[in-house]
């Protein structure tokens with residue numbers, strides 16, 4: 001479904017600032033796989049997501065979606081296939097537009113330009129129904145500007161928007177990290193629900209090892225641009241955060257802030 005084959009990316013090659021962000025990375029995901037991604041700072045996690053989204057084009061290797069080589073497609077050309085939520089709650093929504101206008105943008109993603117821009121009654125009803133699932137009461141605030149929402153509300157809306165047009169793959173880049181524990185818990189719960197309901201193939205980067213083990217059916221650990229651990233459902237369900245810390249401990253040069261990671 002999502003195939004990353006022999007992908008490599010080096011920033012500033014041949015200079016003193018050279019950074020080998022991805023080194024010969026292979027990852028095969030089947031439809032409905034939910035993979036959590038952990039790794040120390042600078043391990044290459046965001047770069048991996050960026051190569052799937054098309055924000056960064058790899059130097060070597062192939063990224064395929066549904067058997068189609070998308071390696072040379074730019075980010076906007078993959079937009080209908082890829083949903084993404086970032087760490088920053090401000091990144092996924094437009095603050096000066098209302099909730100329904102934001103959802104309208106999400107609804108139009110990947111559809112031909114020139115489709116009616118207005119929010120029809122039928123659409124409004126669909127938006128309200130989708131918002132009800134968030135259990136935040138946003139369905140009665142369709143005309144509220146998104147800039148007035150709290151970080152947690154915005155992130156829940158970002159998640160809804162990223163998944164609204166049923167992307168082929170969902171990328172979550174530490175999307176709960178900037179929220180307080182209660183809101184993070186809420187957004188994690190919503191994530192599980194929406195991924196399960198829509199059967200989305202998902203890659204989720206997190207620094208939180210408890211979350212990495214609780215969520216998803218597979219876990220990968222990255223270090224210095226490589227996937228150095230790939231754990232399937234059975235082993236993952238038996239692993240503890242301490243086991244993951246022990247794996248980090250085996251790595252040379254991996255700096256782990258275990259307070260953050262065990263929160």
Ligand SMILES: Nc1ncnc2c1ncn2[C@@H]1O[C@H](COP(=O)(O)OP(=O)(O)OP(=O)(O)O)[C@@H](O)[C@H]1O
Nearest residue numbers: 011019020021039040041042043044045046047048
């Ligand atoms: N746009 C860029 N330009 C130059 N170097 C970059 C760029 N993006 C990432 N890098 C470098 O590539 C390496 C991998 O970075 P990346 O952001 O993918 O790591 P990460 O695992 O997501 O780290 P973190 O957990 O700290 O966010 C790092 O050395 C980083 O400095």
